[in-house]
Amino acid sequence: MYVSIACLVGAYLLSQFYRTCLAVLTPVLNHEIGVTAGDLAVSLGLWYGAFALVQIPIGEALDRIGPRRTVGVLLGLGGGGGAAVFAMAQGPMGIHLAMILIGAGCAPVLVGSYFIFARAFAPALFGTLAASMIGAGSLGNLAGAAPLAAAIEAFGWRPSLWALAAITLVVAALILIFARDPERVEQPAGRRGTALDVLRLPGFWVLLPLTVANYTAAAGIRGVWAGPYLADVFGADAHLIGKVTLVMGLAMIAGNFAYGPADKIFGSHKRVALYGNAVLALALTGLWLMPGQSLWMATALLAAIGFFGASFPVIMAHGRTFYPPHLTGRGVTLHNMFSIMGVAAMQFASRPVFDAASAGHTAPVAYGLLFAFFLAPVVIGLVFYVFARDTGDGLS
Numbered sequence: 001m002y003v004s005i006a007c008l009v010g011a012y013l014l015s016q017f018y019r020t021c022l023a024v025l026t027p028v029l030n031h032e033i034g035v036t037a038g039d040l041a042v043s044l045g046l047w048y049g050a051f052a053l054v055q056i057p058i059g060e061a062l063d064r065i066g067p068r069r070t071v072g073v074l075l076g077l078g079g080g081g082g083a084a085v086f087a088m089a090q091g092p093m094g095i096h097l098a099m100i101l102i103g104a105g106c107a108p109v110l111v112g113s114y115f116i117f118a119r120a121f122a123p124a125l126f127g128t129l130a131a132s133m134i135g136a137g138s139l140g141n142l143a144g145a146a147p148l149a150a151a152i153e154a155f156g157w158r159p160s161l162w163a164l165a166a167i168t169l170v171v172a173a174l175i176l177i178f179a180r181d182p183e184r185v186e187q188p189a190g191r192r193g194t195a196l197d198v199l200r201l202p203g204f205w206v207l208l209p210l211t212v213a214n215y216t217a218a219a220g221i222r223g224v225w226a227g228p229y230l231a232d233v234f235g236a237d238a239h240l241i242g243k244v245t246l247v248m249g250l251a252m253i254a255g256n257f258a259y260g261p262a263d264k265i266f267g268s269h270k271r272v273a274l275y276g277n278a279v280l281a282l283a284l285t286g287l288w289l290m291p292g293q294s295l296w297m298a299t300a301l302l303a304a305i306g307f308f309g310a311s312f313p314v315i316m317a318h319g320r321t322f323y324p325p326h327l328t329g330r331g332v333t334l335h336n337m338f339s340i341m342g343v344a345a346m347q348f349a350s351r352p353v354f355d356a357a358s359a360g361h362t363a364p365v366a367y368g369l370l371f372a373f374f375l376a377p378v379v380i381g382l383v384f385y386v387f388a389r390d391t392g393d394g395l396s
Contacts, residue, residue, distance in 0.1 A: 012137030066181030078105020131260030218309030
């Protein structure tokens with residue numbers, strides 16, 4: 001299992017890179033092939049949409065054939081093929097298609113890891129392992145910031161994408177060769193074991209609003225809007241954007257490692273997720289009300305969004321206490337699907353929201369309204385999450 005996890009960490013590095021690289025690519029893509037920040041917001045939304053739509057069949061595949069083939073095949077075909085399409089893109093439609101393919105290819109990586117954690121390790125370790133996986137894989141965030149900017153300057157964006165296509169194919173091959181599946185669990189007689197069975201579990205629905213909302217701000221702002229915001233409000237160039245997004249990426253990594261053991265320290269999944277997302281809401285409020293105050297304040301608030309917006313592993317660990325062993329694959333993929341659907345929906349909506357805000361306001365005010373847009377679902381999710389049941393299962 002440790003070799004399997006090592007292979008999947010490499011795959012998750014790529015998954016994190018692909019979802020965050022567009023912020024740095026924005027200036028060069030706009031200059032060379034006329035792709036705007038709004039176009040890239042749609043592209044990232046398509047990445048998350050494709051990622052979400054394949055979660056249900058991935059859950060079936062994990063329970064039936066295991067993570068080795070599920071992750072290896074999809075990553076190779078979708079991730080490697082999509083990066084190649086990106087390298088050949090001539091306009092927005094090419095980028096859209098590439099991101100759809102890459103999103104589908106990256107979709108099984110994290111849930112494949114969670115499947116192994118749930119099946120092969122003690123329940124008390126799930127939250128820590130889940131957060132550590134995201135923390136280690138989030139180094140891809142760093143590669144998608146200053147290092148990517150340096151590679152683009154040195155080699156150009158097309159050769160950089162061709163290199164990524166080759167790396168993705170190598171990682172997929174390593175998973176197929178070296179990863180191992182955990183032992184299968186037969187479903188109880190008379191039970192269908194479908195995603196609908198997960199949705200019928202008592203109390204599961206109360207978790208979903210915050211599941212949908214918790215990652216939307218960190219993903220959307222780090223993935224696309226941080227670059228245009230810094231450029232339009234503070235006049236930042238590609239190198240400065242790379243540095244600020246690097247800080248945000250580091251904060252996201254630190255947040256994952258901090259959230260991991262926090263539920264055991266506090267003895268509660270719920271309290272950790274509740275308090276962390278409350279601070280996330282405060283940071284978004286700061287950017288809404290003071291979007292142009294100073295570059296230093298903006299950087300600090302972006303870092304806070306990255307750090308406190310990393311609560312998904314704790315929410316996933318909370319959700320895991322609701323479903324039985326034979327629904328492990330379907331449970332983790334369904335939970336992941338709702339999270340990614342939230343990101344996709346917010347990315348699609350963020351473009352018209354920003355366009356409408358820009359029409360009648362200055363750049364700082366327009367971006368402030370955009371940050372308020374990302375704030376709203378977090379607040380709604382927190383209101384529902386207050387009523388979630390927290391038994392502390394799996395923490396002793």
